Amino acid sequence: MLTTSNGETKRSGKDFATDQDVRWCPGCGDYSILKQVQSTLAETGLKNEDIVFISGIGCAARFPYYIESYGMHSIHGRAPAIATGLKISNPNLSIWVATGDGDCLSIGGNHLIHVLRRNPDLNIIMFNNEIYGLTKGQYSPTSPIGTISKSSPSGSLDTPFSPLKLCMGAEATFIARSMDRDPVHLRTTLLEANQHQGTSFVEVYQNCNVFNDGAFFQYSDKKSKADTTIILEQNQPLLFGEEKEKGIILDGFQPKVVHLGEAVGHADLWVHDAYDPVKASLITQYFDDPNNDLPKPFGIIFKKERPTYESLIIEQMNASKSAKGEEHLDALLSGENTWTVS
């Protein structure tokens, strides 16, 4: 904790570090994510005791041990279900789920889609490294077809899916993407995710330098990133390239890359609006398809206001209380029909 000249205390990421040795492989992208999460927590002003991290199984799932808050390292894939129950029981907590592509999309896929449609106020950070790390290198639901891994020596056969497209289909109310190698962008995205009332889903590209090194380097490498990525900003046109000389236009429902010049100007470009479900669907539909030669979008892709699950539960409870009156245990025990034996 830092004390500024006027006596105010300013918290830093260190206030959210624990005494545990961090046990990821040296060079793993998880280190950066941990640091950005700790700094983000410091910025939120949340108290340590009001924060809970829930995880399942996998490298990402070690996360709770390293955050000075409450935490549960649970079982494979189940973190969203545990977090939902916890949020319902205590809506005042700030609950975060740390998960990976295998944990969240494979063994826990069912819980993910249902937590999204219910929309409890949780922040889900999904570390996508397109591989199973902890079990030592099998292909995952996000690995591209043909991935050579320990369990697919001749190349994987399964078509991968786009997590964000899945989230759109599951009625998510906050969908974003960021990257371990872009700390500033990651922090901003996490802060916005935390402010969103409802389930926020943030996909974070994370480098597993042991089993899938460099899977996302094209998006962080200085030489390529200007052409391979596009940063989405609210109400801003979709621009990319070294000199922002390229943009995206909508040709009917088909996004197309254009070079700005006399024929196309700024005014012709697609303007990002995270509140527009059609645009968000198009982004997740086209930009994540490797067959389309489009840059990878980062930022907040979709956002929607919808009552949180826990608020609806409380509303129903209060409605029942005012309709039936306060409860009386004795009345419940006796029921409506009694008789006396004398």
Next chain:
Amino acid sequence: MLETVTKKEATVLFAGDSGDGIQLTGTQFTDTTALYGNDLNTFPNFPAEIRAPQGTLAGVSGFQIQFGSIDVFTPGDQCDVLVVMNAAALKTNLLLLKKGGIIIANTAGFDAKNLRLSKYEFNPLEDDFLSDYKVHSLDITKLTRNTLKESGSSLGQKEADRSKNMFVLGFIFWLFNRPLNNTIAFLETKFASKEGVKEANIGLLKAGYNFGETSETFSTQIEVKPARLKTGVYRNIQGNEAIAIGLIAAAKKSGLELFYGSYPITPASSLLHELSKHKNFGIKTFQAEDEIAAICSSIGASYGGALACTGSSGPGIALKGEALGLAMMLEIPLVIVNIQRGGPSTGLPTKTEQSDLLQAMFGRNGASPIPILAAASPSDCFQTAYDACKMALEHMTPVLLLSDGYIANGMEPWQFPTADSLKEIEHKIPKGPIEGNFLPYQRDKNLVRKWAIPGLKGYQHRIGGLEKEDLTGNVSYDPDNHEKMTEIRAQKINNIAHFLPNASIDSGHPNSKLAILGWGSTYGAIKTAVRDLNAEGIPAAHIHLKNLHPFPPNLKEVLEQYELVLVPEINDGQLIVLLKNKFDVVFEPLNKVKGLPFTSTEILRHVKTLNKALLC
């Protein structure tokens, strides 16, 4: 001339198509019987399909009630009166009727089509096939239609036919000389907004009653005088309803919020229905996406400081296994209710069985001890649920509560307690601020850790499914620590035995050589068998186990008094495995795996086949 015969107890079985309103007829008869003052016990028996094809054997729904002026512990082994709405109902239930018993048959349900569907090659009502019984054939469908026509009812044919159960009920009320007012009041509320339906149903109920009086179908009425129950105030209760009330009561007494996470499954769903009706008690019910999410959301709620419970049946409990292990490892309070049904796999969803005891005991990876309680009767479900919550909260452990389809749906009179008389429940949430470092796996003298819930300042800690270091709860792969923690977890559960009531003789002979040891829903059948054996001069004692893990501390001494302990179970022998493993006593199994409860006669007959030297 109308005569009255007086009986100490009588059993009536209503049977018909699942669309015939059999369950409603049975429950209404039950309510009136209870208000009249009889002791009673019921057994609804429904088909697995909601609406199996009409008239088929698979579609028969039954409701059996035994009531008496003496104590009644079972729904009756065989019935005195069998009401059948069609041929299929007769075929599936005839064996349950006593020789000389009364059959009331709706002839409209014995037409060519019904006979074909029920695989009768002749009409059983017409030749002397049923000569061992007193058969009363009535065209109830026609009687119903005529009644409604005469009263000028506006009901269409389909709706009219659906109300014929009220005619039958009225008729049976007459047979047992029971008042109609309770059912009339019920119909008035149920159909308050449907004047036509209300009038029709009440009219039919009365018409059925009057028909009994005027038609001279019967020359005798049957009288079953009120029972001499202990003085006090009673209500009727079903097993699952009693569990729900037990959970709510425990939440209130412990000052915690109740969370119930569940996924629909027969025969546990009615727990979720019941609890979701009582939101004004501050109950949060959650219908999860699957069985795993049901228990995991409950684990989350428990971690957050709620009294959390999840309910299911065998197949669902199998799915919850890994999460049960997590709850055990986290050492957090959680009640898991298993309303057992016929297994294995999908098994017999609507039938009863006690075959998940060994699953409860051993059905998890690693050494994963969890206390197990079993409810003995519909009303006992209340106390067992309450005790399970108290145990979970006071010993910081998941607790498994076993009930089954038989008592979940069965109903009996219950002398309910007052809220004040319920035992206090303490929980382990720290009250004051933290002093020094918080050690999440530090324990009290009973090896129970604290329940430090998120939001409490200074108690931040991380827990999980990996092995814990003693005291700190940090992840530990240390070999000696693992062995130590395994022992501590087992010892903690074994310590609960010190808080259990002693095992004792429930009823029967104090100095017999034979004891009948039961658990769960066999209670009523064993108690009745022991009463009848004793009445015949055969000494036997009944011991009933509520705590299956750990066992009551004195169980060894109690069992060692007997030369033989007979263990009836609705499975292929599960408790007996646990008993033989622990005690050097002669046990003999008595098993039934038919998806049906024991009758008391089956137990009684078996006892009579035992070595005569044991029966003196």
